[in-house]
Amino acid sequence: MTVDEFAATLDAGTPPAGLSPALLGLWHAGRGEWTTAHEIVQDDDGRDAAWVHAWLHRDEGDTWNAGYWYRRAGRPVYSGALDEEWREIAEGLLG
Numbered sequence: 001m002t003v004d005e006f007a008a009t010l011d012a013g014t015p016p017a018g019l020s021p022a023l024l025g026l027w028h029a030g031r032g033e034w035t036t037a038h039e040i041v042q043d044d045d046g047r048d049a050a051w052v053h054a055w056l057h058r059d060e061g062d063t064w065n066a067g068y069w070y071r072r073a074g075r076p077v078y079s080g081a082l083d084e085e086w087r088e089i090a091e092g093l094l095g
Contacts, residue, residue, distance in 0.1 A: 001016070001094055002094070003087055003090045003091050003094060006023075006090050007030065007090070009027070010027065010030045010031050015027045015028075020048065020093065021040055021041065021043070021044040021046075021049055022044065022046065022048035022049045022051065022052050022093055023048075023090075023094070025037040025038075025040040025041035025044075025049065025052045025053075025056075026055075026089055026090060026093065028040065029052065029055065029056060029059070029086065030086060034056060034059065034060065037056055038053070038056050041053045047072070047074055048073075048092075048093055050069050050070075050072035050073035051069075051070075051073035051075055051089055051092070051093075052089060053069040053072075053073075054066045054067075054068075054069035054070040054072075054073055054075065055078075055085055055086065055089060057069060058078070058082065058085075059082055063077075
């Protein structure tokens with residue numbers, strides 16, 4: 001699945017089948033469902049989920065907490081637009 005195909009599913013009522021927890025969290029985040037996305041990724045100890053977790057905290061304006069999750073993900077703190085990073089994360093996870 002490409003990033004554009006993934007993004008196009010955001011208008012559907014349900015996420016695509018078979019998504020990893022990180023992608024499922026990102027899907028909910030893309031729909032503005034912050035709490036659902038956060039609940040999904042906070043229960044996953046992997047680096048991919050930590051990357052999405054960082055994005056979520058950056059989205060809410062909690063840069064200190066975002067920094068913690070970027071470190072857990074092994075990623076540099078992102079300073080560009082949120083929508084650009086969302087796409088970058090999607091590309092990385094769909095890889």
